[in-house]
Amino acid sequence: MSYFGIRWNFILFRGQFVHLISKTGRVSIPSKFRENLKKVYKTSNIIITLFENCLSCYPLPEWEKLEKKILKLPRFKKDTVDFERHLIGNANECEIDTEGRINIPQILRKDLGLSKNLIFVGLLSRFEIWSEKSWNINSKNSFKKFQKSRDVLDGI
Amino acid sequence: MSYFGIRWNFILFRGQFVHLISKTGRVSIPSKFRENLKKVYKTSNIIITLFENCLSCYPLPEWEKLEKKILKLPRFKKDTVDFERHLIGNANECEIDTEGRINIPQILRKDLGLSKNLIFVGLLSRFEIWSEKSWNINSKNSFKKFQKSRDVLDGI
DNA sequence: CCACCTTATGCCAAAATATGACAATTCATG
DNA sequence: CATGAATTGTCATATTTTGGCATAAGGTGG
Numbered sequence: 001m002s003y004f005g006i007r008w009n010f011i012l013f014r015g016q017f018v019h020l021i022s023k024t025g026r027v028s029i030p031s032k033f034r035e036n037l038k039k040v041y042k043t044s045n046i047i048i049t050l051f052e053n054c055l056s057c058y059p060l061p062e063w064e065k066l067e068k069k070i071l072k073l074p075r076f077k078k079d080t081v082d083f084e085r086h087l088i089g090n091a092n093e094c095e096i097d098t099e100g101r102i103n104i105p106q107i108l109r110k111d112l113g114l115s116k117n118l119i120f121v122g123l124l125s126r127f128e129i130w131s132e133k134s135w136n137i138n139s140k141n142s143f144k145k146f147q148k149s150r151d152v153l154d155g156i
Numbered sequence: 157m158s159y160f161g162i163r164w165n166f167i168l169f170r171g172q173f174v175h176l177i178s179k180t181g182r183v184s185i186p187s188k189f190r191e192n193l194k195k196v197y198k199t200s201n202i203i204i205t206l207f208e209n210c211l212s213c214y215p216l217p218e219w220e221k222l223e224k225k226i227l228k229l230p231r232f233k234k235d236t237v238d239f240e241r242h243l244i245g246n247a248n249e250c251e252i253d254t255e256g257r258i259n260i261p262q263i264l265r266k267d268l269g270l271s272k273n274l275i276f277v278g279l280l281s282r283f284e285i286w287s288e289k290s291w292n293i294n295s296k297n298s299f300k301k302f303q304k305s306r307d308v309l310d311g312i
Numbered sequence: 313c314c315a316c317c318t319t320a321t322g323c324c325a326a327a328a329t330a331t332g333a334c335a336a337t338t339c340a341t342g
Numbered sequence: 343c344a345t346g347a348a349t350t351g352t353c354a355t356a357t358t359t360t361g362g363c364a365t366a367a368g369g370t371g372g
C-alpha cells in the first residue's frame with residue numbers, strides 16, 4: 001500500500017479504544033498498539049500529525065523514511081515548501097513513557113479541542129486519535145461513505 | 157538531495173511551536189530545536205533571513221556552505237545580484253543566549269510585523285518563524301495546496 | 313569628541329509546562 | 343471472585359519559557 005510514495009508493510013493497529021486525556025495532556029496508548037510497535041520496531045516512539053479533524057499517528061521509523069524522501073525534493077520549489085509546511089510542520093515526535101503514555105503537545109490539543117475522552121482508531125499501518133465529539137460527528141456520515149467506498153477493493 | 161546544489165543530511169526540525177516575543181525582540185527557540193542543533197553541529201548559532209512572508213532559519217554551518225556556492229555564481233548576472241540582495245542582504249547571524257533566546261533584528265521584526273505570538277515551524281533541515289496572523293492566513297490555503305501536492309512523492 | 317538616547321545583552325527569578333515515580337483504580341481473564 | 347495487567351491519578355521534581363532589571367554597546371546630533 002502506498003501513501004506519499006512510501007510502502008507500509010506491517011499491520012499493527014486495529015480496532016477502537018477510548019482513553020482519558022489528563023489536564024496536562026497525557027494519555028495512554030492502547031496496550032495492543034504499544035505491544036505491536038515494540039514487536040516490529042526497536043522503538044515504540046511515534047509521530048503525531050494533524051490530519052483533517054484528527055491526529056494521525058505513525059511509527060517513527062516509517063515516518064523517517066518519508067522524511068528522507070522529502071529531503072530529495074527540489075528544496076526551493078513552491079510546491080515542496082507548501083507540502084513540507086503542512087506535513088512536517090505539523091509532525092510531532094512523542095516518546096512513550098514507562099506507563100505507556102504520551103504527552104500530546106498543547107498546540108495540537110488546542111487545534112482539535114482534545115479533552116476528556118479520546119478515541120483511538122487502528123488503521124493497519126497507522127492509527128488516529130479523535131476527540132469524542134468529532135468522532136461522533138464523523139461516524140454519522142461514515143456509514144454512507146462506507147457504502148459508497150465498499151467497492152474500492154474490487155479493483156485490486 | 158539538492159538545494160542550490162547543497163546536500164542536507166540531517167533531520168533537525170519538526171513540528172510547530174508558539175512562543176512569545178518580548179518588546180525588545182527577544183524570543184526563545186524551541187528547546188527541541190536547540191537540542192538537535194547542539195547534537196549535530198558544535199555551534200547552535202543560526203542564520204535568519206527573509207523568505208516569502210516569514211523568517212527562514214538555517215544552522216550556521218549549512219548556511220556557510222550555501223554562501224560558498226553562491227560565490228561561484230556568475231557575479232554580474234542580474235539574477236545573481238537579485239538573488240544575493242534578497243538572500244544574503246537579509247541574512248543575520250543570531251547567537252543563542254544562555255536562556256536559549258535570540259534577538260530578532262528590528263528591521264526583520266518590522267518587515268513582518270512580529271509581535272506577541274510567533275509560530276516556529278520545523279522543516280527538516282531548517283525552520284521558519286511566522287507571525288501568528290500570517291501563519292493563519294497561510295494555513296488556510298495550505299490544506300488545499302497540500303491535497304494538490306500530496307502525490308508529489310509518488311514519482312520518486 | 314562627548315553627552316544623550318536607543319537598542320542589545322547578561323543575569324537572575326518567576327511562572328508555566330513537562331517528566332518521572334509511584335499509588336490507586338479499573339478492567340479483563342480465567 | 344481473585345489475580346494480574348492496563349489505565350488513571352497524584353505529587354514532587356526538572357526543564358523550559360517568560361519577565362524584569364541593570365548594565366553595556368552602539369548610533370546620533372550637537
